[in-house]
Amino acid sequence: MSLSTAFKPSAQPTTAPARSPALERLLSRNGAHFARPRGTDLLGRTQAYADYRAARIAHKQWPFEKMMGSVPAPTGTARTYSNGDVSGLNFSSQNYLGLTTHPRVLEAVHAAIDEYGTKSWGSAVLVGRTEQSTELERQLAGLVGLPHAILYPTGWAAGFGVVQGLVRKRDHVVMDRLAHACLQVGAQYATPNVHLFPHIDNEAVRNILEDIRAKDTQNAILVVTEGLFSMDSDVPNLRELQAICRAYDATLLVDVAHDLGSMGQGPHGQLGEQGMLGEIDLVMGSFSKTFGTNGGFVASSHESVCTYLRTYSSPAAFTSALSPGQIAVLQEAVQIIASPEGERLRAQLLRNSLTLRDELRTRGLTCMGVPSAIVPVVIGSEPISRRVSVRLEERGVLVNLAEFPAVPIGHSRLRMQLTSQHEPEQLKEAAKIVAETVEEVTKTTTSWL
Numbered sequence: 001m002s003l004s005t006a007f008k009p010s011a012q013p014t015t016a017p018a019r020s021p022a023l024e025r026l027l028s029r030n031g032a033h034f035a036r037p038r039g040t041d042l043l044g045r046t047q048a049y050a051d052y053r054a055a056r057i058a059h060k061q062w063p064f065e066k067m068m069g070s071v072p073a074p075t076g077t078a079r080t081y082s083n084g085d086v087s088g089l090n091f092s093s094q095n096y097l098g099l100t101t102h103p104r105v106l107e108a109v110h111a112a113i114d115e116y117g118t119k120s121w122g123s124a125v126l127v128g129r130t131e132q133s134t135e136l137e138r139q140l141a142g143l144v145g146l147p148h149a150i151l152y153p154t155g156w157a158a159g160f161g162v163v164q165g166l167v168r169k170r171d172h173v174v175m176d177r178l179a180h181a182c183l184q185v186g187a188q189y190a191t192p193n194v195h196l197f198p199h200i201d202n203e204a205v206r207n208i209l210e211d212i213r214a215k216d217t218q219n220a221i222l223v224v225t226e227g228l229f230s231m232d233s234d235v236p237n238l239r240e241l242q243a244i245c246r247a248y249d250a251t252l253l254v255d256v257a258h259d260l261g262s263m264g265q266g267p268h269g270q271l272g273e274q275g276m277l278g279e280i281d282l283v284m285g286s287f288s289k290t291f292g293t294n295g296g297f298v299a300s301s302h303e304s305v306c307t308y309l310r311t312y313s314s315p316a317a318f319t320s321a322l323s324p325g326q327i328a329v330l331q332e333a334v335q336i337i338a339s340p341e342g343e344r345l346r347a348q349l350l351r352n353s354l355t356l357r358d359e360l361r362t363r364g365l366t367c368m369g370v371p372s373a374i375v376p377v378v379i380g381s382e383p384i385s386r387r388v389s390v391r392l393e394e395r396g397v398l399v400n401l402a403e404f405p406a407v408p409i410g411h412s413r414l415r416m417q418l419t420s421q422h423e424p425e426q427l428k429e430a431a432k433i434v435a436e437t438v439e440e441v442t443k444t445t446t447s448w449l
Contacts, residue, residue: 019059026055030382030404056386057081063389063401066092071101074422080393088396089430091416096262096373097337097345098421099292105332112328120321124151125310128321136327137306139334141299143260144271144285145278149299150306150313151322155257155286157315158296160186162253162284165313166305167191167222174208175224176200178231180255183224200225200236202244209248221250227270228259231407231415233369233376235259238276245281257286257296261337262349262373289373290337293329295322349373349420352427356418359431365438368413376402377414377434385412387441388434397433 019027034049056062060082069077069085072093079085099105112132120128133151141149152158159182167173167190175187177196187194195212197204205223212221223245225236238254245252259269266272271280282305287295300306310316322330336342353371360367360377368376379385382403389401392414403412414434 061386082390083393086393090398092398092400094289095419096290108328108332109325112324116324119323124321125317132327140297144283144299146299148303148306152296153319155296156182158284159183161313161315162298165309171220173222206244224253227256230258233372233374238274251281253282261290267337291333293326345420352422356427363435373418375416382412391437
């Protein structure tokens with residue numbers, strides 16, 4: 001199906017309709033207003049959100065649900081609800097080291113499809129594993145310094161599955177309040193004893209663990225954090241946090257989805273940067289940011305953990321295993337990431353992050369966190385950030401908008417995602433356009449938007 005036939009923004013009016021007070025109130029809302037609908041009509045009560053979405057589309061305030069029209073490269077084409085087809089600088093895709101189109105990766109996936117076809121035989125607990133996938137598990141475990149790993153069909157499945165698979169009703173989960181949604185949903189599913197702590201606040205973790213152990217010495221505690229947080233681009237002190245967990249007989253899980261392979265000296269991400277390779281109790285990650293395909297994994301020092309998860313973690317037991325093509329991509333990607341070429345790509349990605357951050361700051365914008373493939377640009381106001389995002393499309397810059405529920409209300413931001421393939425001139429041009437657009441929209445946005 002072609003891009004033009006797959007998506008038709010024909011429902012958009014050529015001129016914006018008149019805005020009544022009721023419409024103005026509707027447009028001023030955000031996703032929080034529709035997150036908990038009530039009523040007996042389970043299906044019908046979704047209509048309020050559909051009306052809200054339709055209103056934002058009609059008034060060019062819907063920067064979501066773009067449809068890609070090209071490979072994830074520094075420039076690209078997408079179809080948008082507000083501006084139709086847009087071509088220009090691409091800061092909205094996840095391809096940190098550019099491996100999605102790497103010649104060796106493409107050659108590997110073609111060969112695997114020719115030999116094994118397009119999908120696995122079935123679930124990994126039955127007959128979905130192969131010699132290649134078993135070897136890949138060993139390679140991934142090595143990247144995080146642990147002896148054992150298990151593959152999952154998606155990163156989301158790995159995050160949900162490791163919590164759901166190990167935690168039981170009487171156990172406790174102590175989790176950074178900004179942890180990935182898959183981890184939070186897994187915790188809520190597994191136990192009512194979920195304790196959220198302030199973002200990267202290790203002393204808060206210590207206090208929560210002390211309080212739990214004063215009341216409960218019989219049940220397990222899982223503490224959850226990330227190597228690099230994708231909305232703020234910041235990192236926790238993992239050595240300190242692991243020591244706190246051991247002091248209170250708690251298990252630490254670190255999600256390395258955004259930093260493994262793309263950040264730091266060597267391929268080990270924050271585990272390597274902080275000298276914690278092989279020291280973390282449990283490590284999980286996603287392949288969709290750096291490794292060129294979908295999927296995820298969980299690694300442990302205990303072989304029994306992976307054996308147990310293969311049976312009792314629902315996304316592992318009841319979903320078809322990764323396809324032969326995905327396994328081939330991952331094997332080739334791991335080799336590249338761990339090679340001198342991978343080191344060169346990481347260095348280029350870091351240079352690109354530093355360049356873009358410097359250019360944005362020079363123009364008066366605030367960038368959150370540490371240099372990484374993610375550059376969060378603070379906006380704050382949802383009405384302003386929505387107009388900025390749509391206006392950037394018009395000017396040929398594709399950038400993702402993060403607003404509730406991805407971030408708290410009033411903390412919206414542009415989430416610029418880099419690749420090692422971006423050129424310095426592209427970064428400078430993007431920073432110039434972003435700064436000009438934020439200034440223009442801030443000056444012209446009316447109070448009701």
